[in-house]
Each structure stands twice: as structure tokens, then as C-alpha cells.
Amino acid sequence: MMRLARLALVMASTLTFASTALAQQQPDTAQMSVGEISNQIATLQTEYDNFSDTVATLQREEQQLREQLQSLRERNRELEQQRQAALEEMNNRYQQLVDDPSIDIAGAQEAYKEAVMAHQQNKEDIKTQVQLVSAKSREVEEARVSKHSLINEIETLKDQRNVARVERLQSEFNRSGELEVSQSIVCDREETLSQCETRGKLLAKQKASKQYLEQTLADLSEPELARENLDRVSPNVQILGSKTVSDGFSGQGNYGVKMGVELRGQLPQSQACTLLDIDTRYCAVKKTANNGKADEQVVDSSVMHPLTIRSNVYDDEVMIDGVSYGSTPIEVMLPGGEHEVEVIKYGYSTYNDVIKLKDAQSIRAELEKSEYSFTRGEKIQDILYRDVRGPELVVVPSGKFKMGDLVGNGLPNERPVTTESIERPFGVSDTEITVASFREFINDTAYVTEAEKNGSCAALESGTPKFDDSMNWRNPGFSQSENSPVVCVSANDAKAYAQWLTEKSGYNYSLPNEAQWEYAARAGTESDFWWGNDVGFGKANCRNCGSDWSNVSTAPVGSFQRNPWGLFDTVGNAWEWTQSDNGFVVRGGAWNFAPSLARVSTRMELPEDFSSNYIGFRVIRAQ
Structure with missing residues (x-):
């Protein structure tokens, strides 16, 4: 029994340590790099994989404890029978003593005493074993919940890693740098030398912009993924400044120029998620004023505008920003800005649209009958x-x-x-x-x-x-x-x-x-x-x-x-x-x-x- 008690204590200590370690392993991910978060995920994933074995081990130990408890209960019945037999023998000896005082009954008394003590000890062992089974059962439950916690933290870290990936991409893309490019052109007969020079420098800047974009993409931490999704976004390169290193005309009417160009990449935050092919919720765009003007066109949300919605079906349901407004046709007043509009009818395809409301607007929702048509039943x-x-x-x-x-x-x-x-x-x-x-x-x-x-x-x-x-x-x-x-x-x-x-x-x-x-x-x-x-x-x-x-x-x-x-x-x-x-x-x-x-x-x-x-x-x- 003492060995089992020590085993239960060791396992309880192990689980407590695991839970404490898990809590201590939650770092301030806002200060961690993508690689550091990935390492943290790998560590927790290993712990999660090991936890499956831990739960299985605890379940086997619980089953062993239950089997031992059953053995003690079966032993209890045997000891009770032995106690009854010893009591009967001692009573018989007492009866014989009445007839023959010389009979020694000490052996019968000692046998009965030993039977009673063995029975009582077994009862105590059963009580102890019940406590061990209960404690082990609770350990199993705690291990299961710890496993839930681990997988939850792993998935949360994956979310945080995506946030860090977006921040890293923005930092890598929206940086400044300099390029030196050379450009040669043949002057058109109908343009002046000044016009040819201007055109040559413009082409040099365009060349620098293209090269800078290519270089920026090549230097990203995830270049292959970015290139796969490049056609879905519209990154820009801003020219911050330029200077002519050397230029001149040849005798054949050719103009050549070497320029140093200062550039900066511009990837809107809303497009960073598209480039990384992740959920757009990691790239919520925050509109910030710049000299009284926003980076994007600002719609005054304090002004209310009428929105009229009609559809080609009856008995449908209109949802605006997740709130039901009843059936079409409806006209509602909404604040300016983006709104998600859905028109739903069972048995029909759902109409979905995101509108930017900045004036009176009307919507005609066309719903098509779906493959699975429900009736009024x-x-x-x-x-x-x-x-x-x-x-x-x-x-x-x-x-x-x-x-x-x-x-x-x-x-x-x-x-x-x-x-x-x-x-x-x-x-x-x-x-x-x-x-x-x-x-x-x-x-x-x-x-x-x-x-x-x-x-x-x-x-x-x-x-x-x-x-x-x-x-x-x-x-x-x-x-x-x-x-x-x-x-x-x-x-x-x-x-x-x-x-x-x-x-x-x-x-x-x-x-x-x-x-x-x-x-x-x-x-x-x-x-x-x-x-x-x-x-x-x-x-x-x-x-x-x-x-x-x-x-x-x-x-x-x-x-x-x-x-x-x-x-x-x-x-x-x-x-x-x-x-x-x-x-x-x-x-x-x-x-x-x-x-x-x-x-x-x-x-x-x-x-x-x-x-x-x-x-x-x-x-x-x-x-």
C-alpha cells in the first residue's frame, strides 16, 4: 500500500509540474520573431504528442488500481470467512473447556485474534485503495484537460505567428533603399534633346522601380509564397529621390544616363494577408489621418444614408452586419461606411455583398433555387x-x-x-x-x-x-x-x-x-x-x-x-x-x-x- 501511495504522489507531482511548465511557456509573443514562435509551437507540439502517451499511461495505471481494489474486495470475503471459522473454533473450544478445564484454548484465541486483525487491515487497505483510484481518476481528467489546453495554445500561437508574419512582411517590404541604374535610349527625330533626356531619366526611374520590386521580393523571408500570390495584390514602389551620376549624348543621337534612385516599397496592410495567403483578419486596416486626410478615402460614419434592398423571391430574410431586418423589400437608414449585406431563403443560394455606403443606394438580390429545395414543412x-x-x-x-x-x-x-x-x-x-x-x-x-x-x-x-x-x-x-x-x-x-x-x-x-x-x-x-x-x-x-x-x-x-x-x-x-x-x-x-x-x-x-x-x-x- 505504501508503494502505491508513493506512486500516486509522484504522478500528481508530475502533472502539477506539467501544468506549471505549460503556464510558464506562454511568452510575450508580441516581442518574439516568427522563428521564435515557430520554435515555441514545435516545443508544444512535442509535448502534445507526448501527452497522448501520458493519458494512455494514466488510464492503464487507473485500471491497475481498480483491479487491485477488486482483488482486495475479493480478499475481504475470504478473510471474513476465515474470521467466522476462527470464531466458531474458539467457541467450540470454550464449550469443551466447560466440560474439561484442563483444555488449552490459547491457540484458538490467537487464531481468532489474527483473523480479526487481518480482516480489519484489509478493510483499511480497501479504504486506501478507493482513495488512490479516485485520485488517479482525477489525474486522468486533468491530463485530458491539459491536452486540450496544449492544442489550444498551439493553435493560438499559430495565430500569433501569422500576425508576426504580417508584421515581418510589412517591415521587409516597406523599407527604403537605393539603386544605381543605367539607361540608354535612341532619341526620336521629332523630340528635342531636352525631351529625349527627360524620357531617358523617366525610363531609368521605371527600371529602378521594377528592379527594386524584384529585389524586395527576392529578399523576403517567404519569397516563393509571395511570388505565387503576387498577381492578387498591387504593391507599389515610391521614388523618394534621384540624382544623375552621369549622362550624355552620342554622335548617333543616343542618350545614356546613370542614375542613383532612392526608393521605398509600399504594400498596403490589407494586401499583406493576400500575399501570404492567410486570413484577412490578421490584416485589419486602420485608417489614420494625414494632414486632415486619411490614407484611404474616409466615409463619414456620422451621416445616415438610405439603403433599399429588393429580391426576386418572397419570404426571405435580410441580414445586415449580422442583424436581421426582416423580408424584402426593405428600406433602412445606415451610417456611412462598409456594411455586409446578405439575403437568405432556404432552398435558394444566399446573396452576399459588401457595400461602401456613402450615398443613397439600392440593391437587387437575385437568388437562385438550390439543389436541395425545402418546402414549408x-x-x-x-x-x-x-x-x-x-x-x-x-x-x-x-x-x-x-x-x-x-x-x-x-x-x-x-x-x-x-x-x-x-x-x-x-x-x-x-x-x-x-x-x-x-x-x-x-x-x-x-x-x-x-x-x-x-x-x-x-x-x-x-x-x-x-x-x-x-x-x-x-x-x-x-x-x-x-x-x-x-x-x-x-x-x-x-x-x-x-x-x-x-x-x-x-x-x-x-x-x-x-x-x-x-x-x-x-x-x-x-x-x-x-x-x-x-x-x-x-x-x-x-x-x-x-x-x-x-x-x-x-x-x-x-x-x-x-x-x-x-x-x-x-x-x-x-x-x-x-x-x-x-x-x-x-x-x-x-x-x-x-x-x-x-x-x-x-x-x-x-x-x-x-x-x-x-x-x-x-x-x-x-x-
Whole structure:
């Protein structure tokens, strides 16, 4: 027993050291170069890879402790039988002593004493072993959350590396330098010598500009990538000054000039991301005044302008900057500046446009009927009992799709890509299950979640795993409304909720399997996010994604735009439980996880009894 106790102490110390080391390894990346951040990522990636072995080792040790506990319990039954036998023998000896006082009963007494002591010691060993099993189980949970923290920090560092790449590119491109160039031209018969000289010097400056751009591109830290994307941007070279080193005319009417030219590269910040082929959110353009004028044309945001929107369909939905304004035709007053306009109707392609509003403007949105046409029966909401209704469902059609990392940005467990078939249409809750919906289930059944029973809801605080006995779906560690996604629920809790829906409605509810979830989340697309390969800014609730809730808490469901098939929050907010061939997997990313982990193909395998304040779920219903 002492050996096991020492082993538990060593493992607990190891995990504490790992968590502390992780916290200490978060440097001020704003002061780090791209190479230094890359080295930090490589270090953490090695730790992440090793953590898989750590979790597996801890699980084996937990199983060994449980087996030892079972052996002690079986031993307890044997010792109880031995104690009973010793007691019976001693009682027999006492009876014989009454008839024959010369009989020695000391041996029987000693045997009974030893049997009692062995039984009591075994009980103490069982008590100690139960504590060791409990401690080891908690170590396993902490190791799992530490692993989540590591992958989250890795992806966050990748974001920070992209910021550093942009800053490095800007520094390398927008630098000043000097070139000396020579230019010879043949003077035109119709131009004067002065005109020929002016033309020759102009051509020399153009030559210098071209050479400087070529030299700048060659000297970049990522020249190959920049050249691949050069045709998508419009970098400039500014001539700061020039001087003639030598010039002169030949007898044949030729003019030659050698010039020293001072130049500076000019790459707009908004184009740096395009040149590096990364998400434009890393290159937010800040307009700064220059002698009363902005670097770019400034639109007065204090002036309101009318915007009229019409479409070729009825019963559609107009979204402006993520806010619904109802159906077309509409006329709204908006401040001057850029606005994102979307017109949505189920069964039709979505109209998207970004406008710069600086006067009255009209838009005519043309929506085309999509391959998957929904009827007015596309929305389903079952009555459970009295006036209580189930979650609102959206019908997803049958079909085939490519599943996995289609773009090449994914993790190893997202490959290989496979073609999956969805044989039958199904209904899927258009939002993650809310606190209010889960409360109806609890009130009707008196169900107690695993986190409430075991105090096992996990959280990440500054990259360190935390378990708080007071944290559960009612109190996940941050403020939630009734319309927020329920979290701190395990896959077992989610299955119990789905079973309750089945019993109350008479229809078959369940958690989606991985293929059903990804099919519905993709909504016919083949990009990392249903709107494209860049997460953008303010489009979802994930770490550093630009929403009011990013890295703070979950957002109320439906706070962001639906995907083309009518589902909210398939990107970020809360990871969602799904069923896989080998157990349970969470999908979709969360409010405190990096954007790259919210891609549609990202997957994280977890045991069905795991709970955390960044995991919720949605349900499906068979037709």
C-alpha cells in the first residue's frame, strides 16, 4: 500500500509540474520573431504528442488500481470467512473447556485474534485503495484537460505567428533603399534633346522601380509564397529621390544616363494577408489621418444614408452586419461606411455583398433555387407535453459529401478524406440545446448530471485545467442566459436528454453521428468554414474571433448567421457531442479555443463521461 501511495504522489507531482511548465511557456509573443514562435509551437507540439502517451499511461495505471481494489474486495470475503471459522473454533473450544478445564484454548484465541486483525487491515487497505483510484481518476481528467489546453495554445500561437508574419512582411517590404541604374535610349527625330533626356531619366526611374520590386521580393523571408500570390495584390514602389551620376549624348543621337534612385516599397496592410495567403483578419486596416486626410478615402460614419434592398423571391430574410431586418423589400437608414449585406431563403443560394455606403443606394438580390429545395414543412417542433415543445429542427436532405480535411489545414485525425452517404433526410436542432430546454428535462425527470454528482466539470484558466465542485450546467463558471447553450454536460447526459425527447414525443431522437454532423455543418460546401477558408472577424464565437463573447463565455444561441441549411453556431460557441465508430467525438470548436479548431472537419475524441464548460450538444430526429 505504501508503494502505491508513493506512486500516486509522484504522478500528481508530475502533472502539477506539467501544468506549471505549460503556464510558464506562454511568452510575450508580441516581442518574439516568427522563428521564435515557430520554435515555441514545435516545443508544444512535442509535448502534445507526448501527452497522448501520458493519458494512455494514466488510464492503464487507473485500471491497475481498480483491479487491485477488486482483488482486495475479493480478499475481504475470504478473510471474513476465515474470521467466522476462527470464531466458531474458539467457541467450540470454550464449550469443551466447560466440560474439561484442563483444555488449552490459547491457540484458538490467537487464531481468532489474527483473523480479526487481518480482516480489519484489509478493510483499511480497501479504504486506501478507493482513495488512490479516485485520485488517479482525477489525474486522468486533468491530463485530458491539459491536452486540450496544449492544442489550444498551439493553435493560438499559430495565430500569433501569422500576425508576426504580417508584421515581418510589412517591415521587409516597406523599407527604403537605393539603386544605381543605367539607361540608354535612341532619341526620336521629332523630340528635342531636352525631351529625349527627360524620357531617358523617366525610363531609368521605371527600371529602378521594377528592379527594386524584384529585389524586395527576392529578399523576403517567404519569397516563393509571395511570388505565387503576387498577381492578387498591387504593391507599389515610391521614388523618394534621384540624382544623375552621369549622362550624355552620342554622335548617333543616343542618350545614356546613370542614375542613383532612392526608393521605398509600399504594400498596403490589407494586401499583406493576400500575399501570404492567410486570413484577412490578421490584416485589419486602420485608417489614420494625414494632414486632415486619411490614407484611404474616409466615409463619414456620422451621416445616415438610405439603403433599399429588393429580391426576386418572397419570404426571405435580410441580414445586415449580422442583424436581421426582416423580408424584402426593405428600406433602412445606415451610417456611412462598409456594411455586409446578405439575403437568405432556404432552398435558394444566399446573396452576399459588401457595400461602401456613402450615398443613397439600392440593391437587387437575385437568388437562385438550390439543389436541395425545402418546402414549408422544413421546420419541425414536436409537442412534448402540455405547452412544452421540443427543440426547433431543420430538415437536412439525403445526399453524398466528402468528409474530412478537404483543404489541407487539418490535424492527422481528420484524414484520409472519405465520401459518405446520408441515406435518409433527418431533422437537426437548428441551435445547440439551450439552458432553458435542458431545464425542462431536469424539471420533468429530476435527472442529476455527472458533473453535479462527481464535481467533474472541467475548465481552462490561463491554459491550466481546473475542476471546481461547484461548476455544473447551472453554474459553468460564467454568466449564461436561458438562451445560452447548455454546457458542463457529458455525452451520457446528452443521451439521457435525447432519450427523454424520444419518450415524450414518440419520435426517435439521438445525438448525431460524425457524418451527420459534418454533413449538416458543411451545408453543401467544401471549405474549412461554411462561408470560406478564412474565419473572418465577428462571424463566430471563438478565441480571438472578434465577437463580444470571444474567450469570455458562450454566446446566446443564434447570435450569428445561419449556415445555408439553416443551422446556427456550427462554428465555435461550444463543442458539440457526436457519436463515432469508436466512442464519442466533439466537433465545431468553442468560445475559448483557437479559430483553426473550429473548422468543420476538426474532431476531438473524449470519453462519454467527460464534462466541461466548453462542450454542449445538439440533437437529431429521424423522419
